[in-house]
Amino acid sequence: MIGWSRRRVLRTALSTAAALGSLPVAPIARAAAETRFRRGVNAWPWFSLTREFPAPRTDYGWPPFQSQRPVPTPDDLRRLRETGLDFIRLPVDPGPFLAADAKTRSQLLDMLDAAVTATLDADLGIIVNIQANAATHYWNPDRMVSSTAAPAFDLYRGLVGELAGRLARFQPGRVALEPVNEPAQACASNVWLQIQLALLTAARASAATLPLVVTGGCGSMVSGLTALDPGPLSPFEPILFTFHFYEPYLFSHQGAPWVREPVYRSLNNVPWPASAGSLQQTLASVRARMAQDTETPEDAKQAAYAETERVLKVYFDAQPDRWFVDKYLRQVRDWADGHGLASERIIMGEFGALRTDARYVAAPNPDRGRYIADVRRSAEELGFAWALWDLFDGMGMMDDTTRALDPDIIAALGLTMPAD
Numbered sequence: 036m037i038g039w040s041r042r043r044v045l046r047t048a049l050s051t052a053a054a055l056g057s058l059p060v061a062p063i064a065r066a067a068a069e070t071r072f073r074r075g076v077n078a079w080p081w082f083s084l085t086r087e088f089p090a091p092r093t094d095y096g097w098p099p100f101q102s103q104r105p106v107p108t109p110d111d112l113r114r115l116r117e118t119g120l121d122f123i124r125l126p127v128d129p130g131p132f133l134a135a136d137a138k139t140r141s142q143l144l145d146m147l148d149a150a151v152t153a154t155l156d157a158d159l160g161i162i163v164n165i166q167a168n169a170a171t172h173y174w175n176p177d178r179m180v181s182s183t184a185a186p187a188f189d190l191y192r193g194l195v196g197e198l199a200g201r202l203a204r205f206q207p208g209r210v211a212l213e214p215v216n217e218p219a220q221a222c223a224s225n226v227w228l229q230i231q232l233a234l235l236t237a238a239r240a241s242a243a244t245l246p247l248v249v250t251g252g253c254g255s256m257v258s259g260l261t262a263l264d265p266g267p268l269s270p271f272e273p274i275l276f277t278f279h280f281y282e283p284y285l286f287s288h289q290g291a292p293w294v295r296e297p298v299y300r301s302l303n304n305v306p307w308p309a310s311a312g313s314l315q316q317t318l319a320s321v322r323a324r325m326a327q328d329t330e331t332p333e334d335a336k337q338a339a340y341a342e343t344e345r346v347l348k349v350y351f352d353a354q355p356d357r358w359f360v361d362k363y364l365r366q367v368r369d370w371a372d373g374h375g376l377a378s379e380r381i382i383m384g385e386f387g388a389l390r391t392d393a394r395y396v397a398a399p400n401p402d403r404g405r406y407i408a409d410v411r412r413s414a415e416e417l418g419f420a421w422a423l424w425d426l427f428d429g430m431g432m433m434d435d436t437t438r439a440l441d442p443d444i445i446a447a448l449g450l451t452m453p454a455d
Contacts, residue, residue, distance in 0.1 A: 214238060286406060
């Protein structure tokens, strides 16, 4: 979720809201259908939230990950399995690995091996996703995967090959590698095709049968996958295909604290489905949120409110519901059918929504659960696997401190609360 330019994707989402109405290696024999990834959750920030030194330094402290970040324990993983989940998607920031000397890199790789082992010991599969951090001043996507000529692309490609070789040692069919998160290139970009081919070549050079997860451009959005021609990728089988889904962003990213666009920062109490609330109620919540903002000048607030009112009017006029989700995800199924791809090979690798801030609503908000349930059911009915974003944080299903699972989200995902 954090690898692509969030500002770019949200600008795209506003436009959507306005219209709401190297040579390949030889093929291998193992079929992608042998992999068992159906219901999962992202485990960020286990190998994210780093401690990089400020410029001009390009290295990290040790350990490179923030000590206070939530990390799943073996008991957490066991309870996740008991809910009915069968895999985790593990985002891994490549920066610390690429900045490290040989000894430190070996320690980091051992740490990653231990995380994979703990996950498998809990009877969960795992997709390891190399997820560059766009907020990092040096080891960021532009430096690593903006093109095959990017300054650190060769180093990144080397890490892909090394990780593939290590992951290939684990239980077949339970481990996969996803070399990039949310590529920033345009949907049908040849630049992205060349990057992906080079990374797949590196992975296959050291892991002949490890399942690899591929994606389209445009930040792995639906439009990126449907613009992808899977033909040039077939020599790298077994491969799985992934996309991310957060539409409509006016709902899923309401109040997002990391977004600079004032429309998203001030949104609150946007209902799902739209018929569960009203424009007047939501605008009242927006005004209440804006009133708490003591830093933004009044003229900027007024401009933001006018734009917010405009896009919310479009949202409520369109009345998005389950049909809206089905319309988007059906595009993926049509793309798969057109290329003769089984739907079981497609993973909705991220979906979810931020919690609504309870300070501005009269009662606990069930909208998030309804949205997650609608997206999950739509994906399952079309035959896609899925992975919720996220285990922890504002989109999470588990409390960072108490480790209590959210019963409403467990129910929305069609899972079962564990006994303890």
